[in-house]
Amino acid sequence: MPAASSSPIPAGLGQLAGSDPARPDDLPGLLDRLRRLPDPRRLRGRRHPLSYVLALAACAVLAGAKSLTAIAEWAADAPDQLLLHCGAALRDPDRPYRAPSETTVRRVLQRVDGDALDAAVGGWLTARVDASRAADQDEYPPSGPVxxxxxxxxxxxxxxxxxxxxxxxxxxxxxxxxxxxxxxxxxxxxxxxxxxxxxxxxxxxxxxxxxxxxxxxxxxxxxxxxxxxxxxxxxxLKGNHPTLHTLVKDLPWQDVPLMDRTRTAAHGRDGIRRLKAVTVPHLPFPHAGQGPSLPTRR
Missing domain, CATH: 3.30.420.10 (Ribonuclease H-like superfamily/Ribonuclease H)
Incomplete structure (x- = not known):
């Protein structure tokens, strides 16, 4: 059953919620990733490139849009300069750049490959943050390996x-x-x-x-x-590995120094988490070398 235009945004675009709005110099990297996605539409009748529709939708979500209707409304109000940065094509010199209609936005977002969109948006967000981190580390180098x-x-x-x-x-x-x-x-x-x-x-x-x-x-x-x-x-580690769970649980945790302790209160529960860790040779689990203590909750 096709989703209504007021339906929530696809999960791939949902990654963008809460991120900073895109800057003009961010968009070439996003467009480059979106151009690699397979277009689910028939060649005949296409009026807008797939990457253009998806880039506008991504910018709308970064600006706070939370539904397909909100994305289409934001795109309709976007200035020509932003449409150009997102990959709009000028078909007629006497006519302004055009945003895709709400129907086009809805159909594209319903039919695009969700896993491919997830990967493209996630890769762009990662590269965006990594560039910012690299700039910060150049100015304030970390004291040790991270x-x-x-x-x-x-x-x-x-x-x-x-x-x-x-x-x-x-x-x-x-x-x-x-x-x-x-x-x-x-x-x-x-x-x-x-x-x-x-x-x-x-x-x-x-x-x-x-x-x-x-x-x-x-x-x-x-x-x-x-x-x-x-x-x-x-x-x-829980009861799905009963032998290993019992082995780790029965270690002499009272003799292991406490590394950290946090206390949180949420959803009507008061929780205390204590962190201990000890090296245990020959644990019967692949590449396991340490056994952490189990958190305490109440």
Missing amino acids: RAAVAVDGKSLRGAIRADGRRVHLLSALRDDGIVLAQREVDAKSNEITAFRPLLEPLDLTGAVVTFDALLTQTDHAKFLVEDKSAHYIAV
């Missing part, structure tokens, strides 16, 4: 419901600065476990520390991260 942290987590999108009534569920890889490096929709007949490797396969994770929850604590995932991606990992 490892990138990447958290892999699943979430169900509010307001995004399929025709059969099921909510859209995504598996995302988020960097420590909040940048979504990649995300994939979890198929209805599958789960997050099977989406883990395809999600991370295209990313450069060399030297990064990847964290994930107990569902994704799988031996194949650990081998993939260390052996194929040259990364490190921090995995949550």
Whole structure:
């Protein structure tokens, strides 16, 4: 069932929500990535390049648009100079640049390859932030080596419901600065476990520390991260690995020094997290060398 024009924006563009508005010098990099996406439309009848429609939609979301209608309205009000920066073509010298209609915006965003759009937008955001970080580090060099942290987590999108009534569920890889490096929709007949490797396969994770929850604590995932991606990992251990869970739980934690302690209150719960870690040789899990203590909650 086609979505209404007031439907929430696609997940790929949702990565942009809360980011700083695009500057003119940001747009060439975004357009270059969007031009690589396959165009789902028939050649006949196209009035606007796919990259132009998507670039306008991205700028609209960066400016605060939260629905397809809001994107189309923002594009209709955009000045000619911005349309030109986003890739508008001047078909007639006597006529101004034209923004795509609401119908065109809606159809393009419904039909574009979601995974490809996720990758293009995520790659652009990452490059954008990395350039800013590099400038900051030139001025204020870090005192020691810094490892990138990447958290892999699943979430169900509010307001995004399929025709059969099921909510859209995504598996995302988020960097420590909040940048979504990649995300994939979890198929209805599958789960997050099977989406883990395809999600991370295209990313450069060399030297990064990847964290994930107990569902994704799988031996194949650990081998993939260390052996194929040259990364490190921090995995949550629960009852899905009962022998290993018992072994780590029964370590003499009372003799291990406390490294950190935080206390938070949210959603009616008061939580205390204590961090301890100890090196444990020959843990029965691929490339595992340390056992962290379990957090305490109340």
